[in-house]
Amino acid sequence: MNTAGQTGAQTGRLSVLAAAWVVARRDFVAILFSRSFFFFLLGPLFPVIVAVLAGSVGSHVDQMAAQPAVGIVMTSADADAVVQARDSLSERLGTGLPGVVVLKRLEPGEVYDPAQAFAGRQANIAAILSGTPQAPVLTGPKGQIEGWSGGIAMIAAQAVAGPLAPWPDVALRTTATSNANDRAGRLRTAQTAQMLLFLLTMMLAGMVLSNLVEEKGNKIIEVLAAAIPMEAVFLGKLFAMLAVSLVGIAVWGGIGITLYLAAGSAVPHLPVPAVGWPLLIALGVIYFAMAYLLLGSVFLSIGSMATTVREVQTLSMPVTMLQLMIFFLASYAMTQPGTGIELFSVFFPFSSPFAMLARAAQDPALWPHAAAVLGQGVCVLLLVRVGAGIFRKRVMKSGQAGAKRKSHRARVQRHAPDVSGVAAQNV
């Protein structure tokens, strides 16, 4: 047998980074050419399909449902005056006024309880207008009539006043935007960026967790742990998935840009973020990487503690919930610039990428981003170390190690070999 031969030739000790590179390269290639990557690429399609379907169904339902209207129970003259006033005002004010339908034309002096008008009427009558234009009475559910009272008062006043007074034409001079528009637009951009970041991070952190559990299932983890430091295994896995996700983002980005160019002016104009689009995109990629690395390292630590998929699901659920809360925190903090809560979400490692990305959309200062990325990087390294430590401490137990032997019989079994037939062998 001539297998090993000249020992140790052409090999040398790998540094942590070189070892991480070996793991990352294997994982990257394996994932990229797997079916799961194909489904990963399709991933964002599902929320879009659901949103489109939900929007379309919602719109259909809206169209099917008649708009609620106010039923009029007045004398003929008053009812006509109210209807005419409503139509005239509506022409000028748009759709803000409730629709009106004459339900009953009362004879002069006739007494009628407006509540009766609801019985047996069409479902879209939400309130009844009775009395006179000078003293209108609106009958209906509290929330409904309170919302309509202003509009009904205006209609009644116009019915009393008669034809509309001539209105001066307003000259319109347009500008590209206003301060209020800018702020609102940037807020929307920040919200969108945060949402994208959150969805991507959750999707990827879950994938890295499955990857580690699969590794434990394949039982190759011990081969890795014997050859290279666990920190290198963790780093390799994290960065492999990051690289995979960047490929995914490039694919999605490419498709998005193509669709944007194809759609041309049909796409709504997106508000320009405070740092500008190129920087926001660059920071988006950086913060995505940091958010993913932070969450991924936590999930890897969880994966290192768990031995089955069920255990992983149980352990990762609280972290997912926590991440959801952190996302809500960052979203809320975005609307409260300069407050304590915003500062907290900026400094707290897990919410920091979200909060800082929102900042980039709203505030042009760049130095806070450098500081934040540095801080987040340190946290990633710490978490990787902790995760690797937990792994080495908790996972590599063999056999029944960890389970205390309580019974005498169990102790005997552990200490002694099978002695059956010893006597026979000894003679």
Next chain:
Amino acid sequence: MTGNAAMPEGPVPARPFAIEARGLVKRFDGFTAVDGVDLSVPEGAVYGILGPNGAGKTTTLRMLLGIIDPDEGYRRILGAERPHDVAHAIGYLPEERGLYPAMKATEAIAFVGALRGLPLKEGRRRAHELLEQHGLGYAANRQIRQLSKGMAQQVQILGTLVHKPRLVVFDEPFSGLDALNQGKLERMMRGLAEQGTTVIFSTHVISHAERLCDDVAIIAGGKVPFAGPVDVARDRIPAQVRLETHSGDGPWRAALPADARRDGKTDGGAFWYFPLPETGIEPLLRALIEGEAGILSLSIERAGLHDAFVAIAGEAAARALEEENPEEMGR
């Protein structure tokens, strides 16, 4: 590593040690899995770690390789205190075999080599060579999931050797292999030792160790009650004497040891079995001849490693139980 036990100073060994460990202790959740293990494995030796299931063999190997750190004790592997510093010179086959199912055999071997610092391209070249050498060339481009369990295990064994390590550690390497492949593996291990590679393996099948090893360590209850040459272990058990006499009884019987056991009959004669007396066989022979026992045959059988293992591990078990619960044992 918590190196609170210093290496004892002493004469320089004739052969340097590939592995030196002193007082290794590992506890899991309060349970002591390994309790003060000492090991010295000379370079170029085939060294067996024997022990019943759950004795602490795998935990000991994992500590030696740096997969887990000992809670107490000291280890030095190929002269390094941190095993990962010499990982490039070590090959390891864990007890729980595992390779990536979607990887091709060549890639799997090259990947294990890459983990040990072997460039991937060179790893692929050597993987092809190794597979051809071991009659697995036809499987080079097959995925691991397409191989039988035994073949996948052979691929993993080749993975432990692809970077030409100075020390190879096999944890229960024979389990899962058929008799033919077990023989092949034994030959491979001998070949490695002949080329100067240190081979250390754990097993609970003693016959492999008996055929392969110069030295063994017996682990029982997390302790090492014996470590040393196989011959010394066998000498712990007295040789067994098998005597066949023509006469079934007579004054000569007084010369037999008190624990001699009679078994079987031959026309009034008998077979006798007893441990070789400490005084040797000659005084006994003289007494038998003088007493006209009519010796038909006499053989002395040296104890096997299996018997030595059972006796040593059994003693260790009894001692450990007594230490753990003296009252219970006293009853």
